[in-house]
Each structure stands twice: as C-alpha cells, then as structure tokens.
Amino acid sequence: MKIVLGLSMAGGEMNNQRKSLWRFTLLIVISALFMLPLVLMLLASLKPAEQLTGDPYSLLPERVVWSNYQQALEVVPYLKYLANSIVLCLGSVLGTVVSCSLVAYGFARLRWRGRKAMFAVLIATMLLPWHVTMIPRFVLFSELGLYNQLAAIILPTFLGDAFYIFMLRQFFLSIPEELSEAARLDGLSEFGIYWRIIVPLSKPALVTVAMFQLVVSWNDFSSPLLYLSDQEKFPLAYGLEQFVSSYSDQTHLLMAASVMFTLPMVFLFFVAQKSFTRGITMTGSK
Amino acid sequence: MSAVTQRRRRLSGWLFVSPWLLGLIVLFVYPFIASFLWSFTEYDLLTSPRYVGADHYQRIAQEIASGEGFGKALVNTVYFAAVSVPMSIIMAISLAVMLNWKVRGQAIFRTLFYLPSMVPIVASSILWLWLLDPRDGMVNGVIGFFYEVPPLWFQGIQEAISLDTPLQFGSKDGLVMMSLWGVGNFMLIYLAAIGDIEPSLYHAAELDGAGVWQKFRHITLPMLSPIIFFNLILGIIQSVQAFTQVYIVSEGTGQPAEASLMISLQLFLSAFRDLEMGYASAVAWVLFALLGLATWGLFRTSKNWVHYRGVRM
Structure with a gap:
C-alpha cells in the first residue's frame, strides 16, 4: 500500500x-x-x-x-512641450488631491441635510457621457477668457472629480469615527480634523489618486486639442500628434520621441506599482 | 452636543463639498441644460442660436436610415464595441487565470503583461500606426506571406467581420488590436477577484472529480460574473467614448472613406470643424439616450447570469 x-x-x-x-x-x-x-x-x-x-x-x-534622440528633442520641440506637460500635471494633481479630499471628507465624515441626495447626484454625474457637456463647457470657458490657456484644463480639477471623490470617500469611511470624536472634544475644528487626522491617515489613498491623475493629465489629448491653439502651450501628448501629421516619414524621430514620452510613465509605474494596483483593484470591488 | 456645534457641523458639510458643488453647477447643470436647448437650434458660435425645432433629430433619424453621417458613425461604433468588448473580456480573464498560476517569476509576468497599459494612448497610437503600416509595418512583414494583397489596416475599409479568405483587416480591426494590447487594467481587477475566491470551493469540486475546465466553468466564471458585468458596461461606455486613438490613426478625419468615423469623432468634427453646434448637441443627446438604453437592457439581462457571492440575483 x-x-x-x-x-x-x-x-x-x-x-x-x-x-x-x-x-x-x-x-x-x-x-x-x-x-x-x-x-x-x-x-x-x-x-x-x-x-x-x-x-x-x-x-x-x-x-x-x-x-535620433537629440534630433527629436530639437525637431519636436520636446523640451518646450515637456515643460507644458509638467505644468499641466502638477496643477491638475494639486487641484484633484485638494478638492477631492475635501469633498470626500464632507461626504464621508460629516452629517448634513441633503448629503444622501447630493451623493446620489455625484454618482449620477459619472454616468453622463462627456459629449453632452463638451460644447457648452467650451463656450463657457471661451467666454471666461480661458481659451488657449493651460488654466482651461487645470482649473476644472479644482472642482473635484466624481470618481476620485467616491474612491476617497470609501477610504475615509474606513477610518474609525472615535478618532474624530476625540479630536472634537479636544476642540479641533472640522478642518483641523481633516488636515491633522484624516489626511495623514489616508496617504496611500491620496497617493493613488495623485498617481491616477498624473497619468490622466500626462496622457490627455482631447482637452489640449479643444482648448489650445498656440504651439507654445502644447503639452507633449498633443504636440507629439502634431508632429505625426507633419513628419510621418521620420519614423526614427517619431519613435525616439514616443520612447521619451512613454518612459516617464513606465518609470512611474515601477516606482508606484503598489498604489497603482491597489487603486485599480479598488475600482473593481465597488 | 450643543445646538451651535451641531449647526456648525451641518454648515461645514456644505462648506467641504462646496468645490464640487460649484463644479456641479458650472460643469454639469449649466452645460446639461444648454446642450439640450441648443440641440433645437442652429448655432455656429459666431451668431446667437436660432430655434429650428426638432430638425436636427429628424436629420439624425434620416442619417441612421441612410447610413451616412451619424448613421455611419453608429455602425462603426457598434462594430468596434461588439468586437473589442467581448474579446477584451475573454483576453483579460484568460491572462488573469494564467497570472494566477503558481510559477516562478509570477510577479515579473504580472508586470510584463500590465506594462503596455501604461503606454500613453498617443504613443501607442503612433506605435501601432507604424506597426500596422500596410507597406512597411512589421505586422504585415510577418503575415504578408499569406497574402497576395496584404491587409490595409488603418488605410483599409474591409473588415475582418466580412470573413473573406484570406482574412482582411481594416481600420477598426487595427483599433481592436490596440485595445487588446492595453487590456491590463481589467486583467488586474480579474486577478484580484480570482485571488479572493475561497480555495475550499475548488477543493470541494476536486473531491467531486471536477476537472480544470469544470472548475473554471462552474466556480471561477460565476464568481467573476459581477466583474464581467461591470467590465461589459464600462467597456461599452469606453468604446463609445473612444476618441484619441481614433483621431490619431485617422489623422482627425475618420478616413479612409469614414471607416473609422466613430460617434465621438463625428460629434467633434460636426462641432469644431463644421461649427454645427446645434446638430452636434443633438448627436450628444441621441448618444446619451442610446447608452442609457443599452445600460438599462444589460441590467435587465444581468439578473439571469450575474451572481453576487454565489447567489444569482
């Protein structure tokens, strides 16, 4: 046996x-x-x-x-576009993290009349395709003098984004309420609680949101296409496409520029792999 | 808690969400109403909107019937969604299952499978435009042996769905290839979900003599069904909203012969090339209605095949 x-x-x-x-x-x-x-x-x-x-x-x-790389830097012009991309990314990440964390705090940690209804509205805005709002937004921003300004792309990020607000709210909900109660007894204001307790405890979630927005801003092609007309202001994603249409036979330069445009994202992924995978899998479990 | 602090807390609630509230009004409510009203007007941005009734909606209905303009874009978009969404789902699940195998270097394989998803869409469009070049592209360099006239990819209007022999590939098939290459996000979501499935379920099935396929079919798939459903809806929304890659591979025109003219691009061109804001707004609302209808339909069928925690809803 x-x-x-x-x-x-x-x-x-x-x-x-x-x-x-x-x-x-x-x-x-x-x-x-x-x-x-x-x-x-x-x-x-x-x-x-x-x-x-x-x-x-x-x-x-x-x-x-x-x-080829040196030539691409000059012909594209890569460095000028890079500077614009960096401005866009930093501005948008700042706007997103600040606004979304504040709003998520309001939804997760405070009780106020109308909160549930407002949260339902927040979720509903996620279902609206961008096609519906694109044209009036464009007209409005043009009238506000934002046409051909990087601000036209950065400013809206300071008004929150439903998806990130939802993500952060879920995270904030998991922080024990006792911490806030104790802080209130100590006389801390709501902003104080947000800033001194919730934000430090939520670093991983905030980093995830920041990384996501960084990738979105770096990759964003349609907003510059819509709002920017002056080549001096193009970010890489849009500038590179302009280069395709005028130098389609210069494959070696096109590929060198694409490599330089892709590498920062690959690098970012290796540095922040954990926050990315955590954020992505969180999306699936809602 | 005193009444004063309670009122302060209530007030601070509105205060904290005020950035979003401002955004709601400026970026959603106002555009929502304006675009609905404009869809009944002739509006070219330069002169003020002029009421034309339901003319644009009539035109859209005619275009759907004749297969031009919006009709053409609708057919293209449906083709793209109908091919790319199911293929992406199958691919993402297969890759996730493989990445769950206990083999040496598992973490490295996960990174390698995901890496293409980090490539910016502009860069991957440029890359695939070159790889799928009908004359100089590497892909045709490999499969060209089998063809007298190799596939035209982004320059072709013949699509794989026509099942010609040898199989032809057109612009939309090229876009499908691109979307399959960047399937990593959903692959990771499936991977996490597979990791969450209780091993005891598989052990029980093994005791009953279930093979690999049976375990996949009767345990893995049902347990993944909520995510498949989520993927299906999000995939449809994303393929309908696909814009950047469509714009780049067709040089912003929807060429050749409008074979890659998707709804998003058609709407963009109507608005910002032809300055027909009224018509474009009407297209947006028709699109919104169609998406809503499709989502509603999927939710209805979901009761029959989506299992939440093993319970069929």
Whole structure:
C-alpha cells in the first residue's frame, strides 16, 4: 500500500513538474508578444533613417544612432512641450488631491441635510457621457477668457472629480469615527480634523489618486486639442500628434520621441506599482 | 452636543463639498441644460442660436436610415464595441487565470503583461500606426506571406467581420488590436477577484472529480460574473467614448472613406470643424439616450447570469 501510494505521488509530481514547465513556457511566449511592440519601438528609435525605409522588416539597428534622440528633442520641440506637460500635471494633481479630499471628507465624515441626495447626484454625474457637456463647457470657458490657456484644463480639477471623490470617500469611511470624536472634544475644528487626522491617515489613498491623475493629465489629448491653439502651450501628448501629421516619414524621430514620452510613465509605474494596483483593484470591488 | 456645534457641523458639510458643488453647477447643470436647448437650434458660435425645432433629430433619424453621417458613425461604433468588448473580456480573464498560476517569476509576468497599459494612448497610437503600416509595418512583414494583397489596416475599409479568405483587416480591426494590447487594467481587477475566491470551493469540486475546465466553468466564471458585468458596461461606455486613438490613426478625419468615423469623432468634427453646434448637441443627446438604453437592457439581462457571492440575483 505504501509503495503504491509513493509511486502514484512520484508520478503526480512528475506530471506537476511537466505542467508547470508548460505553463512557464506559455507565460514566456505571451510576455514576449506583449513586450514585442515596445521593443520594436525602442529598436526603431535607434535605427538610422535609411534603414527604416530601405529595410523595414529588419530587427536590429545596423548601427546604433543615439543622435535620433537629440534630433527629436530639437525637431519636436520636446523640451518646450515637456515643460507644458509638467505644468499641466502638477496643477491638475494639486487641484484633484485638494478638492477631492475635501469633498470626500464632507461626504464621508460629516452629517448634513441633503448629503444622501447630493451623493446620489455625484454618482449620477459619472454616468453622463462627456459629449453632452463638451460644447457648452467650451463656450463657457471661451467666454471666461480661458481659451488657449493651460488654466482651461487645470482649473476644472479644482472642482473635484466624481470618481476620485467616491474612491476617497470609501477610504475615509474606513477610518474609525472615535478618532474624530476625540479630536472634537479636544476642540479641533472640522478642518483641523481633516488636515491633522484624516489626511495623514489616508496617504496611500491620496497617493493613488495623485498617481491616477498624473497619468490622466500626462496622457490627455482631447482637452489640449479643444482648448489650445498656440504651439507654445502644447503639452507633449498633443504636440507629439502634431508632429505625426507633419513628419510621418521620420519614423526614427517619431519613435525616439514616443520612447521619451512613454518612459516617464513606465518609470512611474515601477516606482508606484503598489498604489497603482491597489487603486485599480479598488475600482473593481465597488 | 450643543445646538451651535451641531449647526456648525451641518454648515461645514456644505462648506467641504462646496468645490464640487460649484463644479456641479458650472460643469454639469449649466452645460446639461444648454446642450439640450441648443440641440433645437442652429448655432455656429459666431451668431446667437436660432430655434429650428426638432430638425436636427429628424436629420439624425434620416442619417441612421441612410447610413451616412451619424448613421455611419453608429455602425462603426457598434462594430468596434461588439468586437473589442467581448474579446477584451475573454483576453483579460484568460491572462488573469494564467497570472494566477503558481510559477516562478509570477510577479515579473504580472508586470510584463500590465506594462503596455501604461503606454500613453498617443504613443501607442503612433506605435501601432507604424506597426500596422500596410507597406512597411512589421505586422504585415510577418503575415504578408499569406497574402497576395496584404491587409490595409488603418488605410483599409474591409473588415475582418466580412470573413473573406484570406482574412482582411481594416481600420477598426487595427483599433481592436490596440485595445487588446492595453487590456491590463481589467486583467488586474480579474486577478484580484480570482485571488479572493475561497480555495475550499475548488477543493470541494476536486473531491467531486471536477476537472480544470469544470472548475473554471462552474466556480471561477460565476464568481467573476459581477466583474464581467461591470467590465461589459464600462467597456461599452469606453468604446463609445473612444476618441484619441481614433483621431490619431485617422489623422482627425475618420478616413479612409469614414471607416473609422466613430460617434465621438463625428460629434467633434460636426462641432469644431463644421461649427454645427446645434446638430452636434443633438448627436450628444441621441448618444446619451442610446447608452442609457443599452445600460438599462444589460441590467435587465444581468439578473439571469450575474451572481453576487454565489447567489444569482
């Protein structure tokens, strides 16, 4: 009996080993497929221009042309767009974190008449497609003199965003009410409680919101398309597209610029992987 | 608690939400009303709106019937959503199941599968525009062997759905490829949900002699069904709202022959190229109504297949 059992276990182990080897191989193949477009982008950014037109299917650069990057910096003009992107990102992240955390505090930690109804309205705004509000917003912002201003894109972030408010509210709700009660007894104002207790305890959630908004602002193409007309003010996402239409045959520069535009996001992901995955999985569990 | 502090707390509630309240009025309520009213007017931004009744809605109805303008955009959008949403769901679940396998390097595989989702949409559009170039693109360089006339991708109007042999791929199929590449967000959500499934469920099924497929079909899938439902609704909304990638691969025109003219782009062009704000507002409201209808319909069917905590709702 013992022997039979031992044998069958050994057989099972073999089977398991073969299974995990097979699985491992499959994962390698799929990872390679997923990474291939990025690798090709990187390789193309280092190829000489004539190789991309003359021998488009070759994989490796005949010689590595680092100067593609230097050239892209000048032709795009990358650094000017980068500065605008940074202004947009910093302004929007600041606006989002400040406004959404304040509003979420109001919804999660304070009792006031009309709170439930207002919260329902907040959720309802998430269901409204942007198409409906786009044109009047554009007219309104133009009349306020915001056309062709980065402020047209940054200012709305100071008025909160339903999705982030919802996320932060969920997080604030999980902080014990006793902490607030004790602080109130000590004479702390509501803003004091928000600032000294809730905000420090909510750092991970706030970082997640900040990261999300950073990615959104960095990637945002439609707002600059709508509001900006002066090339001096273009952020990278929009400037890069402008470059596509005028230099579509300069694949080597296009790819070098795209690599430089993508790398900060990849870097950000590696630095803040935890906050990203936490935030994304939180979205699914609502 | 004294009456004064209570009143102060109540007041501070409104005070804390006041930024959003201002946003609600300026960014939602006013635009909501204005766009509804404008949809009954002729409005070109330069002269003030002129009432034209339901003309624009009539025009939209005609366009749906004739398959031009909005009708064309609607068909394209439905095609894109109908192909990309189910494929993304299947792909995200399959990848999540694989990433849940206990193998060496699991964390690295998770990162690699997710990484394309961090690529900005502008960059991935530029990248795929080049990869799917009909003449010089790497993709055709690989599959070109099988074709006398290789697929035209973003320059083509023949779509895979026509099932020609050999299979042709057009602009919308290119957009589907792009969306499949960036499926990482939902993959992570499924991955977290699979991790939450009680192992005892699988052990019980194994004792009953269930195989891999049966366990997936009768445990994993039902347990994931609330997320599949969420993914379905969000996927439809997202594909209807898809704009940036559509704009870039068609150079802001919906070309070739309007094959990639999706509703979002058609609305944008009507408003900001043709300055037909009234018509564009009407399109927005029709879109809003159609999305609402689709969501409502899905919620109704969800009772039959979505399980919450294993209980069918």
